[in-house]
Structure formats: C-alpha cells, structure tokens
Amino acid sequence: MEDLGSVAWPPEPIRTERLLLRESGARDRAAFVELLASPEVHTYLGGPRPRAELERELPEVPERWPGSFVVERDGAMIGQILLRRGTATERSRPAAVGKADLGYLFLPRAWGFGYAAEACAAALDWLAGVLPGEPVVLTTQTANLASIRLAAKLGFAEVERFEAWGAEQWLGMRSPVVPSGHLYGGGPE
Numbered sequence: 001m002e003d004l005g006s007v008a009w010p011p012e013p014i015r016t017e018r019l020l021l022r023e024s025g026a027r028d029r030a031a032f033v034e035l036l037a038s039p040e041v042h043t044y045l046g047g048p049r050p051r052a053e054l055e056r057e058l059p060e061v062p063e064r065w066p067g068s069f070v071v072e073r074d075g076a077m078i079g080q081i082l083l084r085r086g087t088a089t090e091r092s093r094p095a096a097v098g099k100a101d102l103g104y105l106f107l108p109r110a111w112g113f114g115y116a117a118e119a120c121a122a123a124l125d126w127l128a129g130v131l132p133g134e135p136v137v138l139t140t141q142t143a144n145l146a147s148i149r150l151a152a153k154l155g156f157a158e159v160e161r162f163e164a165w166g167a168e169q170w171l172g173m174r175s176p177v178v179p180s181g182h183l184y185g186g187g188p189e
Helices: 026-037 051-057 115-130 145-153
Strands: 020-022 068-073 076-085 100-106 136-141 157-164 167-174
Touching: 020 115, 026 051, 026 076, 068 115, 076 115, 100 115, 115 145, 136 145, 145 167
Parallel strands: 100 136
Antiparallel strands: 020 068, 068 076, 076 100, 136 167, 157 167
16 A cells, blocks of 8 residues: 555644544554554454564554544544555455555544544545545455444445455445535536
C-alpha cells in the first residue's frame, strides 16, 4: 500500500461531536502497542503481534504518514483510521488498485459506542475534500459482520468476495460523493 502522497500532511485536526482525528505523537506509543498486541482487535487480521516485539520495534512516534489518523476521545487515543492507496500486489484485487483504501482499528474498550462510524465518516469527508471524486475501497473478512455493517452504514457496497490470508474476504467500494447542487444527465435545470 502507498500513502496518499499528493495530499498535504498533516491536516488540521478534525473534530467531530465526540472525537478528534489527528496526527500521531509520542504520547500515543503505549496505545499503539496495546492496539497492535490486542487479540480481540486482531481476530480478523491474522492475529496480534507479540507485545515484547512491539515494545522493541515500534518507533517513538508510530504511524506518522499521510492518511494515518489517531482517533482521540477525552484526550486519549482509542483507535486509528488508515487511508492508503491500493497497489498491485500478489493478493490485491483489481477493483482496489489505485483507489484509496480505508482501514480502522479501535481498542476493545471503545467498541459499541459508534466511535468507528463517527471517525470513519469524518475521515471520508476529509478525503472527499482533499481528493474530490476519489473512490474508496474497504476489505474485511466476511466473518467480521460488525465491520461489514459499518461499511454499509458508511455507504460501501459489496464488489466481490475472495479468498486471501486463509479466509473469505469482503471487498466493498464507496463511490465518489457528488457535491450537492450539481445536475448530471443533461436535463433541464
């Protein structure tokens, strides 16, 4: 995956009703270790990484690249939103290549409150502002029903299912949002 290289980074922090999306900082390192070592978070992502390995290898300021947002609630990191450009690899799907790819990880204590939907919607709105007309894809295991429900809520429609990483995967696409006030199709205004 490539970052969204043409996008000015970091953007101003994005505020929602309950959350702040911002660039990562050194204060987030412990939460990143917790997130990446969590068996619950990585149930559908191939399993967690060993905590000791993360403590050794994670940089002081983790995940600082265009498209990586820390999701903060009440001053503490509760998750991460990832927006990257899909590239052609052995496992990539043709429908995903060259498109923005949305990913997200939230600590289990933040599950069930709608934070992922709120943060993802804000990140997608930001992306539509900086890369108008950009289609976005999302891939998750078909067994991850909560993620598929969230994808549908965010406007993703299933494109295909495929086998990868030892499990059936679901690939959804969100078509570019058409700005309001524009008429298409040549009809009278």
